[in-house]
Amino acid sequence: MDPVTLKVNTNQAPGVGNSIPAEAYGKAVEEWSGGKITFDIVYSGAVVPLSEASQAMADGLLDAGLWGYGTRLDFFPVAAAKQETFFLQDSAPLSGGLELIASAIAQSADDDLRDEIKTQDLYPLLPMLPFAGVGMICKGDPLEGPGDAQGKTVRAAGTAGLAEEVKALGMTPVEIPFAEAYDAMQRGVTECEANALNSFASTGQMEIADQLILLDGASFTAASAGFDISLHVWESLPLAAQQLLFDRLDVFLASFAEGALVKPAVDVNALAEKYDVQVDTWSSSDVTALTSYHDEKLEAIAAKTYGSVSGKEIVADAEAARDTWREKVAALGLGDDDVAFEDFPQWVEKNDVELQGFFAEVLDEALGEYRPA
Secondary structure, three states: OOOEEEEEEOOOOOOOOOHHHHHHHHHHHHHHOOOOEEEEEEOOOOOOOHHHHHHHHHHOOOOEEEEEOHHHHHHOHHHHHHHOOOOOOOOOOOHHHHHHHHHHHHHOOOHHHHHHHHHOOEEEEEEEEEEOOEEEEEOOOOOOOHHHHOOOEEEEOOOHHHHHHHHHOOOEEOOOOHHHHHHHHHOOOOOEEEEEHHHHHHHOHHHOOOEEEEEEOOOOOOEEEEEEEEHHHHHHOOHHHHHHHHHOHHHHHHHHHHHHHHHHHHHHHHHHHHOOOEEEEEEOOOOHHHHHHHHHHHHHHHOOEEOOEEHHHHHHHHHHHHHHHHHHHHHOOOOHHHOOHHHHHHHHHHOOOOOHHHHHHHHHHHHHHHOOO
């Protein structure tokens, strides 16, 4: 095949966060293609913001990469409904996140979802990548439970579902742009922020927080993005290139999980210690209002139809995928579900976690029927 260079989007700087899996994937693809396929990675959303990247791929400004659903969720009704179930996972830092990522990939093996992605001139590689590990940081006196949180202002970042969840706990969600989040908490405009741990690890907010709150036995809804390729570009590639791009997604996913699950938990622990941030856990018995809201949410999804897909089918698929991959993750014998968050860095040091083989299994079992042939 003729050499090809793909302009690949990511929303962070080199060697940071979401850029790391794109870099690892690009390196693996280049090596396995004998240098015939190379990536020109566009860092920090230099072409367009993450929320506009899917349109930029369709328009030919980008070839592939990370994109955010943002305000375009109406174009993806099936994907949007599936993402509303991204609270079903276990709360353990690593195994819960692996369960969610794997079940999201399994749920993307859906012709209706894939067709709505293609309708927007994208070819679905990984159309749903959830950012698991959502917690909450607060400034001021520690909140011992939801009873202390009543009326507290909170910036709920990532999903509309997260705003509804903190509201269910009696808190008041407020809309603050990302660029103003640090100043808003520092000045007391917001008292808390609910977000993914990888955000807390990189925004500097831990230095002004007094408390980090995590859930045990329940989970907040995780935000999701896609990692896909322009449909025009995909169709222009020879079969061997398409197969290679599919097969090496195991490298992308292993690096993504490392960067989205393991590293943020380790880094946030270090920041909590450095800035004397109190780490507390609210159990499922503390957040019954949240779990009741989740039950009502599933009922509401099941009562609707999304495009030609019944909500009942979406909920059933989500629960089945959760059960399947919870069992498979448990078979890995990680054991982190019994580890306190504060002890997670020591657990990581003592345990050699190999994720590429796990994600090769996920791709084969969940998406094998979509491997180019």
